[in-house]
Amino acid sequence: MVREICASIPPVGLGTFRLKHDAVKPVLRDAIRLGYRHIDTAAIYRNEAEIGEVLQEFYASDEYNIAREDLWITSKLSPYDMATPRNALLKSLAALQTPYLDLYLIHWPAMARKPASSPENKRLRLEAWGVLNEARKQGLVRHIGVSNFTVEHLRELSETEWGIKDAFVQMEIHPWYWRDAAEIQTDFEGHNLSMVGYALLAEGKLMADDCPELIEGIAQRTSLTKVQVVLSWARKRGWAILVKSENETHLRQNLDIPEVMDTLTADDISAIDEISLGGEEKRCWDPRLVK
Numbered sequence: 172m173v174r175e176i177c178a179s180i181p182p183v184g185l186g187t188f189r190l191k192h193d194a195v196k197p198v199l200r201d202a203i204r205l206g207y208r209h210i211d212t213a214a215i216y217r218n219e220a221e222i223g224e225v226l227q228e229f230y231a232s233d234e235y236n237i238a239r240e241d242l243w244i245t246s247k248l249s250p251y252d253m254a255t256p257r258n259a260l261l262k263s264l265a266a267l268q269t270p271y272l273d274l275y276l277i278h279w280p281a282m283a284r285k286p287a288s289s290p291e292n293k294r295l296r297l298e299a300w301g302v303l304n305e306a307r308k309q310g311l312v313r314h315i316g317v318s319n320f321t322v323e324h325l326r327e328l329s330e331t332e333w334g335i336k337d338a339f340v341q342m343e344i345h346p347w348y349w350r351d352a353a354e355i356q357t358d359f360e361g362h363n364l365s366m367v368g369y370a371l372l373a374e375g376k377l378m379a380d381d382c383p384e385l386i387e388g389i390a391q392r393t394s395l396t397k398v399q400v401v402l403s404w405a406r407k408r409g410w411a412i413l414v415k416s417e418n419e420t421h422l423r424q425n426l427d428i429p430e431v432m433d434t435l436t437a438d439d440i441s442a443i444d445e446i447s448l449g450g451e452e453k454r455c456w457d458p459r460l461v462k
């Protein structure tokens with residue numbers, strides 16, 4: 172089942188993980204000049220203040236004519252701040268020098284330094300969800316959501332007084348691991364969830380020697396790169412995508428995915444879907460152990 176993401180989110184976002192402090196600045200400047208309007212950060216990436224500084228440069232510049240409302244800014248509640256979500260949100264707003272976020276996510280379903288099996292995790296994430304809902308009502312955030320939540324974690328939220336209608340879900344998605352994302356969409360059909368994928372290149376597996384010939388073949392036939400093939404597959408499936416690049420050519424190629432994605436046929440999409448039938452391979456942190 173394919174359901175399109177919330178119409179107002181730019182479908183290709185700039186990832187900023189591992190671009191700590193000043194390292195994010197040249198990348199963000201290049202990205203905004205090239206046309207990126209969706210920036211994904213998080214308190215634990217340690218770059219919100221530097222992103223805020225670069226954005227101020229653009230707001231002040233006559234050359235680009237960029238205002239706050241032209242951008243989509245996502246940030247995330249750190250697992251270290253699960254017990255103080257409102258304070259954490261206010262800190263992110265101050266660091267990013269913005270009165271509101273377009274999207275604020277609970278980054279991880281557990282508190283840092285607590286065992287995954289601790290019942291405290293559930294209490295904290297439900298309380299945090301209440302705080303995020305209140306913040307949305309107060310206009311501090313336009314949209315709210317969760318990241319790295321399983322179907323079970325989402326079900327708990329859906330049973331709270333706030334529910335999960337119109338929420339965003341950010342999670343690992345690539346040809347070797349995408350069925351959990353599809354299951355969430357199927358199980359919560361009717362809740363109008365928007366999915367955003369990260370680690371689309373499967374933490375390097377797409378570039379490895381054992382990358383399936385199928386992807387190479389589609390790349391050769393369509394004259395796209397392997398990365399463009401996989402990003403197009405994800406967009407054709409209706410997911411927004413986050414990609415990080417420090418290379419200008421790559422930044423351009425990634426931003427242009429909406430223009431090239433229709434090069435893939437329905438058969439290409441189904442064939443890429445089947446790659447994970449050989450066994451799902453999750454590459455990033457795994458929330459399935461979190462109670």
Ligand SMILES: NC(=O)c1ccc[n+]([C@@H]2O[C@H](COP(=O)([O-])OP(=O)(O)OC[C@H]3O[C@@H](n4cnc5c(N)ncnc54)[C@H](OP(=O)(O)O)[C@@H]3O)[C@@H](O)[C@H]2O)c1
Binds near residue numbers: 189371373416
């Ligand atoms: N919610 C979460 O828990 C979570 C977890 C992980 C990531 N994220 C978000 O998702 C974003 C993306 O994930 P990521 O940063 O881990 O990695 P990624 O975007 O999947 O991969 C980044 C790598 O891909 C390369 N690359 C990018 N575009 C390319 C292209 N067109 N052709 C060839 N190589 C390309 C980059 O190298 P070059 O610099 O050479 O292009 C870089 O080495 C993060 O930055 C973050 O914002 C969220």
